[in-house]
Amino acid sequence: MKIIAVIPARYASTRFPAKLMQDLGGKAVIVRTYEAAVKTGLFDDVFVVTDSDIIYDEVVRNGGKAIMSKKEHESGSDRIAEAVEHMDVDIVVNVQGDEPFINKEPLADVLQVFKSDFARETDLASLMMHITDEEDINNPNNVKVVVDQKNFALYFSRSVIPYPRNKEAGVRYFKHIGIYAFRKHALLDFYNLPMQKLEASEKLEQLRYLEYGKKIKMVETSHAGIGIDTPEDLEKARKLL
Template sequence: MKIIAMIPARYSASRFPGKLMQDLKGKPVITRTYEATVATQLFDDVVVVTDSEIIFKEIKDIGGKVMMSKKEHECGSDRIAEAVEFLDVDVIINVQGDEPFTDKKSLVKLIQVFKEDPKKEVDLASLMVHIQDEEEIKNPNTVKVVIDQFNFALYFSRSPIPYPRDKNVDVKYYKHKGVYAFRKQAILDFYRLPMQVLEASEKLEQLRYLEYGKRIKMVETNVQGIEIDTPEDLEKANKFWK
């Protein structure tokens, strides 16, 4: 099984433009993410795929592998699908460019899902973290996921799900971490299928997979990490790096 890591790296970001080129302890965020992914030694290849000449040059200058996107894309999955369409690969791990604290143990768990799936019943795998803080549960920037008894995703939402109507029920809330593992065919299907109502409403690309009947296996991790979405996150990351 050939497994590669792809790091989609868009320069513009609505909440923090140019965040991937911001300094994190002496190197840009995207460089820290790329180096951390390579350092796991889990992949046959690690490639940054970007729409930015600036990011392209940065990865080239450090001797890394990088591809330029040929088209404008709505989301990271589209960008990766274009990049892998003609590559000889079985499974693609999507590592977010703004997550420099990539956790090796979590990635190992994702890869194991496919190694233990000889019938190819799993289309995607992704990570989730148990959360208990009420503010985080209510925060629309924290994407929640509900799962079935076999840890397959039932739904993703920016709203608190499930809604705690009965306060006596011991409900566990899970935050979805945007690290995905795809079978190649699953991501190519995503690329060719139009957006549906749920994805358009919540602005969550993972809902397109569910709307078209793809199966997403969720893997629990206890590593929260730091996603750099705001200048405050970057400040926190610099402190954490010490």
């Protein structure tokens, strides 16, 4: 089973323009993320895929592997799918470019899903974290997921799911952590299938997979990741480094 990591990297960012090129201990954030992915030792290869000459040149200049997107893309999945379409790979892991402090353990747990999936039930695997704070549960920026008895995703939403009509039912709430591992065929299906209404409404690309009948296995983790979305996050990352 050949497993690769792909890091989609856009130069533009609404909240923090050019965040991936910001200095983090003498190297750009995207270079730190690339090196962290390689250092896990989990992947047969690691690539950055980008629409930016600036990011491409920075990764290559630091000894990394980068691929230029040929088309404009609406999502990270689309960008990754174009990059791997003609590669001989089995599993593709989407690593977020703004997370230079990659934790090996949850990535290994996600990959174990496929290594133990002898019936090939799973098309994608991803992470979820138990949340209890009401503000976190109600925050639309926190994507929630509900799962079945085998931890396959039933639905993702920015809304509170399930709705707590009976607060004594003992429901656990889970926040989706956006690390994905795909079987290559599932990723290419996504790339070639049009967006449907649920994805368009919630602006969540994982809903396209569910709408077309793909099975997403969720793995519970306690590692939320450390992303750099704002200048304040960058300052925290510099202190942490």
